[in-house]
Amino acid sequence: MSALTPEPAEPTAVSAGPAAPAEPEPSDRARASLEALRSEIAKAVVGQDAAVTGLVVALLCRGHVLLEGVPGVAKTLLVRALAASLELDTKRVQFTPDLMPSDVTGSLVYDARTAEFSFQPGPVFTHLLLADEINRTPPKTQSSLLEAMEERQVTVDGTPRPLPDPFLVAATQNPLEYEGTYPLPEAQLDRFLLKLTVPLPSRQDEIDVLTRHADGFNPRDLDAAGIRPVAGPADLEAAREAVAKTTVSPEIAGYVVDICRATRDSPSLALGVSPRGATALLSTARAWAWLTGRDYVIPDDVKALALPTLRHRIHLRPEAEMEGVTPDSVITSVLAHVPVPR
Numbered sequence: 001m002s003a004l005t006p007e008p009a010e011p012t013a014v015s016a017g018p019a020a021p022a023e024p025e026p027s028d029r030a031r032a033s034l035e036a037l038r039s040e041i042a043k044a045v046v047g048q049d050a051a052v053t054g055l056v057v058a059l060l061c062r063g064h065v066l067l068e069g070v071p072g073v074a075k076t077l078l079v080r081a082l083a084a085s086l087e088l089d090t091k092r093v094q095f096t097p098d099l100m101p102s103d104v105t106g107s108l109v110y111d112a113r114t115a116e117f118s119f120q121p122g123p124v125f126t127h128l129l130l131a132d133e134i135n136r137t138p139p140k141t142q143s144s145l146l147e148a149m150e151e152r153q154v155t156v157d158g159t160p161r162p163l164p165d166p167f168l169v170a171a172t173q174n175p176l177e178y179e180g181t182y183p184l185p186e187a188q189l190d191r192f193l194l195k196l197t198v199p200l201p202s203r204q205d206e207i208d209v210l211t212r213h214a215d216g217f218n219p220r221d222l223d224a225a226g227i228r229p230v231a232g233p234a235d236l237e238a239a240r241e242a243v244a245k246t247t248v249s250p251e252i253a254g255y256v257v258d259i260c261r262a263t264r265d266s267p268s269l270a271l272g273v274s275p276r277g278a279t280a281l282l283s284t285a286r287a288w289a290w291l292t293g294r295d296y297v298i299p300d301d302v303k304a305l306a307l308p309t310l311r312h313r314i315h316l317r318p319e320a321e322m323e324g325v326t327p328d329s330v331i332t333s334v335l336a337h338v339p340v341p342r
Contacts, residue, residue: 027242031291033231034239037085044081044225045074046212047205053291054196054308055082055170059236060243060287063193063280064149064169066134066184066312073198075172077219079130084222086236087229088127088166095137101144105154106161119156124148127164131171135181142188145169149191166236186271186315193280195312239290246286247296251341256282256302262334263314268325271315281309299340307331 034056041052051067055078058065067075076092083090093104106122123129124145134142147153149169153160171192173184189195201209218224256278264272273281282297284305289297311327 026238027290030231030235030239030242031293033235034291036230037082040085040227040230041078041081043227044217044219044222045078046208047201048074048078048198051078051196051198052082054194055079055168056291057284057287057305058193059086059166059168060239060290061193061280061283062166062240063283064171064191066189066192066195067170067172067198068175068195069172069198070176070200071174073200074219075198076130076132078198079128079170081222081227083128084227085230087232089164090128090130091123091126092130092132093123094132095134095141097137099137099141101141104141104144105148106156108157117157119159119161121161122154124154125161125163127166127168129167129169131169133173134171135173135183138182139185142182142184146188146191166233189312190274190276192312193284194308196308242295243287243290245295246290248282248286249296249341252285252297252299252302253282255299255338255341256285258338259302259306259334260310262338263310263330266330266334268317268320268330269314270317273310273313277310277313280313281305284309303335306335 038049038052069075104122104124106120108117109120111118153162260273260278285297285301288305289301310331314327
């Protein structure tokens with residue numbers, strides 16, 4: 001089972017007797033709905049349960065996701081299938097070198113009939129924004145998303161305009177092709193709650209993909225694939241309220257801090273995890289704990305989310321890169337050496 005695939009929650013006990021079973025709590029209904037996402041998205045996307053769960057965790061934490069994988073591993077299809085399963089609006093922006101900030105945020109348009117300027121919203125005004133190949137556009141356009149991601153609003157001509165809720169940016173990038181790209185600066189990388197790697201499928205998963213296409217599957221027609229909404233904004237809101245009540249003991253908070261402080265002392269790193277990264281790790285661990293059916297966080301929750309939450313928040317020294325050290329190997333080493341609370 002994948003590291004980011006929660007175990008099914010244990011069924012709620014129902015007292016014996018003639019009385020009708022009590023209605024499930026809103027948080028239990030929300031958890032069941034979000035657990036159903038994996039099977040619904042699996043109708044279109046094969047073998048990416050970890051990425052699906054990571055996107056759900058980001059929605060619960062009001063965060064954003066950077067999806068990294070080679071072309072053709074269904075990153076775009078994954079986001080579209082998630083939006084369809086959650087009954088949320090989604091828009092896609094193909095980031096190119098000539099893309100302007102106003103192409104993302106929107107702009108004022110002159111109306112000759114009224115002789116006035118009116119605001120024309122850009123594609124950022126949606127629930128799930130797919131920023132495809134975000135590192136192919138210059139920093140000026142990349143930075144147009146900073147206010148949207150952090151403040152959940154867009155300011156045009158001095159007027160702030162709120163974005164819908166929920167709002168999530170799912171940005172994609174290719175880990176292999178660097179020519180003609182503009183690597184995201186550390187400040188913008190830090191705005192992403194999670195960095196999820198979307199791997200190549202296993203042999204059996206790839207056979208399943210080909211079999212589906214041979215049977216007539218069309219990735220551009222999700223309705224024909226049978227994807228239906230199994231959750232919605234109300235479920236997300238109930239889930240967020242439940243996650244906010246998930247208990248974090250002082251020992252767990254200290255464990256998160258010790259992990260992040262250990263990265264700052266690592267000889268392989270020029271930049272360790274900031275306090276914002278520690279806050280992010282605590283948030284994702286709480287969401288993970290709730291998804292797995294608990295109302296309290298344990299060390300294993302922190303370990304499960306450490307790699308996707310921290311891998312993009314550290315910066316390797318050049319000599320460490322030359323020796324083949326990776327962010328994941330540094331974090332794995334830190335987790336192995338930091339004492340686990342009992």
